Amino acid sequence: MNTVDANLTHRRKKISLNQWILTIVLSLGSFVMIVPFLWMLVTSFDWAARLHINFPPRLWPEEPSIKTFEVAFTSIKMFRYISNSILVSVGVIIVSALSALLSGYALSKLRFKGANIVLLLALSTMMIPFEMTMIPQYLLFSKMGLVDNYLAFYLPALNYAFGTFLAKAFFDQLPTTLREAAILDGAKEVSVFGRVYLPLCTPIIATMVILLFLGVWNDMLWPLLILKKATKYTIQIGLAMFTYNNGIDKQPSIIMAATTVSLIPVVVVYMFLQRYIIESIALSGIKQ
Amino acid sequence: MSLNAKMKTDTALKPQVKRKRRFTRNDWMGYLFSAPLIIGVLAFAIYPMIAALIMSFHQTSGLSIGGKWVGLSNYDYVLSDSLFWQALTNTLFIGIWSVLLGIALSFVLASLINNLKWHTGKNFFKAVFFLPNVVSGVATTLLFSFLFYPSKEGLLNFVIGWFGIDPVGWFTNPQVSRYSIVLMSLWGALGYNTIIFLAGLQSVPRDLYEAAEVDGAGTYRKWLYVTIPYLRPIFVFMLIMGTIGGMKRFTDVWLIGGTAGNPGGSLMTVVLYIYRNAFLSSQMGTATAASYLLFIMIFVLTAVMMLLNRRKDSFD
Numbered sequence: 001m002n003t004v005d006a007n008l009t010h011r012r013k014k015i016s017l018n019q020w021i022l023t024i025v026l027s028l029g030s031f032v033m034i035v036p037f038l039w040m041l042v043t044s045f046d047w048a049a050r051l052h053i054n055f056p057p058r059l060w061p062e063e064p065s066i067k068t069f070e071v072a073f074t075s076i077k078m079f080r081y082i083s084n085s086i087l088v089s090v091g092v093i094i095v096s097a098l099s100a101l102l103s104g105y106a107l108s109k110l111r112f113k114g115a116n117i118v119l120l121l122a123l124s125t126m127m128i129p130f131e132m133t134m135i136p137q138y139l140l141f142s143k144m145g146l147v148d149n150y151l152a153f154y155l156p157a158l159n160y161a162f163g164t165f166l167a168k169a170f171f172d173q174l175p176t177t178l179r180e181a182a183i184l185d186g187a188k189e190v191s192v193f194g195r196v197y198l199p200l201c202t203p204i205i206a207t208m209v210i211l212l213f214l215g216v217w218n219d220m221l222w223p224l225l226i227l228k229k230a231t232k233y234t235i236q237i238g239l240a241m242f243t244y245n246n247g248i249d250k251q252p253s254i255i256m257a258a259t260t261v262s263l264i265p266v267v268v269v270y271m272f273l274q275r276y277i278i279e280s281i282a283l284s285g286i287k288q
Numbered sequence: 289m290s291l292n293a294k295m296k297t298d299t300a301l302k303p304q305v306k307r308k309r310r311f312t313r314n315d316w317m318g319y320l321f322s323a324p325l326i327i328g329v330l331a332f333a334i335y336p337m338i339a340a341l342i343m344s345f346h347q348t349s350g351l352s353i354g355g356k357w358v359g360l361s362n363y364d365y366v367l368s369d370s371l372f373w374q375a376l377t378n379t380l381f382i383g384i385w386s387v388l389l390g391i392a393l394s395f396v397l398a399s400l401i402n403n404l405k406w407h408t409g410k411n412f413f414k415a416v417f418f419l420p421n422v423v424s425g426v427a428t429t430l431l432f433s434f435l436f437y438p439s440k441e442g443l444l445n446f447v448i449g450w451f452g453i454d455p456v457g458w459f460t461n462p463q464v465s466r467y468s469i470v471l472m473s474l475w476g477a478l479g480y481n482t483i484i485f486l487a488g489l490q491s492v493p494r495d496l497y498e499a500a501e502v503d504g505a506g507t508y509r510k511w512l513y514v515t516i517p518y519l520r521p522i523f524v525f526m527l528i529m530g531t532i533g534g535m536k537r538f539t540d541v542w543l544i545g546g547t548a549g550n551p552g553g554s555l556m557t558v559v560l561y562i563y564r565n566a567f568l569s570s571q572m573g574t575a576t577a578a579s580y581l582l583f584i585m586i587f588v589l590t591a592v593m594m595l596l597n598r599r600k601d602s603f604d
Contacts, residue, residue, distance in 0.1 A: 019406060026409075030413060039431075040431050098324065103321060103325035106321035110321065111314075112314060112315040121329060129536055131538070133340060135336075137336050155331070159332045159333055161325070161329065220425060239427070240426045248430065252434055259430050262424070262426075278414055278415070282483050282486065
């Protein structure tokens, strides 16, 4: 007994040295990853850095102030941009998730004629890069007079093949007998979907909402093409246009304050759902 | 579009269909439920694909889709445009460096995190390294334009100053700017690859390691001869995803160097080239031809890498 114990403690010690080195190396790496964020935060609260970067770099603002944020909110219309971004995100999430859930349900549970063709078609279009279809899409929407209209975001959201793929895989795991029983009881297809299956779909809905939110909130290319009026800008294009027109490395603390604000939603979502996000990304292996 | 029409006449057709028994009620429900997806795919993937192909054979004027048929001359123009080749070289240069460095670094990182026995620490490091991944391209670029500030005030120049190195014009010197983009994208993408590798590392069967131990392999050799070959599909997946992502580089280079790909055209990329032609000079034909060339390149690269993966798969 005693020798076994001694052996164990001996091993544990040996392991822990190794583990200490690992922890130190990883901590140094994390520090490098975190430094840009720290610099951003320090600068964003520093009134002294509104025109030039502080030299030498500081660990604490020279003139701590939230005036930088006030200026950011007045010179860049952050309130407007953020509410626009929320409007776009919510709409896209609803359209995409509904389209994916409905089609995933149909492909998995209804097994209609041509279901395989539909699935194959949808999945193969995932290979098409957006950069390739953006010009005809832009022309299509400008012809329909939908430039500066958020329908230009909501309508293409119908095509969420990756979500369909996720939803179908999820529905495949749910028993078909649920549907058969409900149909025998005289339930309509829509209520089978909405009342029987949908409540079971929370995990997959959460995954889609997270991935879609991060994708839509952070997107800049499509807003750049389709949004011309500054009052319609989403947060990314608003921020980008402000710096694009004023020079990218001017007004450090104002820009950093605006950037910090633009990051709050994603970082908050990330902090609360961090393990969930990491899991769904590891699982899906595809970032939307 | 024909399916779209079918959906509209769904109710009208029903009795007739029932008699013929060609489509059951189940089938119609299926079409109805998949209608949003089908419409979306047809209108926003298939149609633009075809429209872009047609446009690439036309001399377009302004914003119209049609125009004068010019055959392959748009492709001819793009392929003989030195700016396109410059854009392609830059895109590949930045893409290859960021993909290879990104995969190597994140694999080492994932291996380190995976060997950590301290559970809380494991989750903490995962979370920290992944954090930049949720940050938008715009925010990353703005942040790095200050960190990479060309004078001694920039943080990176300050740090290399400790080692007696003169300030570098990270984003202003055409000799350096492409490497700076690689550095920036490493920061942004490292965590994503790490998470995927970690999932892969946890899937390596224990008995493979045990067998290797019986054969006398140490930690390092197990890593080299068991882990790496077993994870080859993941390496290939990352190569594919990284290459596709790298070929589409736009946001950061546009913000840093504008549509000219400054400094000195060193940050001109293929998508920037497409954007310029389409939205600055309204040469939609040229732009769509370039976008088809981009698509073909992505397609060929992906196919080649998938074929490489299929060969001598010892673990299947």
